[in-house]
Amino acid sequence: MGFYSITSEQTLPITLDEAWDFFSSPSNLSKITPKEMGFIITNTPSPKMFEGQIITYKVSPVLGVKINWMTEITTVKKGEYFIDEQRFGPYALWHHRHSFKPVPGGVQMNDEVNYKLPFGILGDIAHAFFVKNKLKHIFAYREKVMVEMFGVLK
Helix, strand or coil: CCEEEEEEEEEECCCHHHHHHHHCCHHHHHHHCCHHHCCEECCCCCCCCCCCCEEEEEECCCCCCCEEEEEEEEEEECCCEEEEEEEECCCCEEEEEEEEEEECCEEEEEEEEEEECCCHHHHHHHHHHHHHHHHHHHHHHHHHHHHHHHCCCC
16 A cells, blocks of 8 residues: 655755754644644643654644644754654654755755555545645645745745
8 A cells, every 4th residue: 555755845044043943843833734724732742842752733634524643753853853753643654854954045944754544545545636735735835834934045
């Protein structure tokens, strides 16, 4: 059954420290998630991420149906990257690496998500007709919000 990847790259006119400070704060997740997803953090995570941190959410990816999701921050290399992995939620596998590197005039952020859906062939069909496009929409929304917040690298 299908194993999928999606990547995203964005360059912003902020420092590496500013980017790290923003993205390493779990409370900022709701700012970069489309409102129609109904994203709500349901526990009280530490203000700054750390290895082993558990974050729980409710999210409504389709038709307002609320789904519980739990991720663990499995790896943190301050100023370079962090990884979150699903422990419970809508995917059979979710591994998301967020990377940061300074570039002239700003910082380049890269995301790589490797994932697998449950339900075998039904999951593959859902991916083709819905999930792939939903994930692309989420990353496009995030890119738009980041430009609104931080501007465009010139």
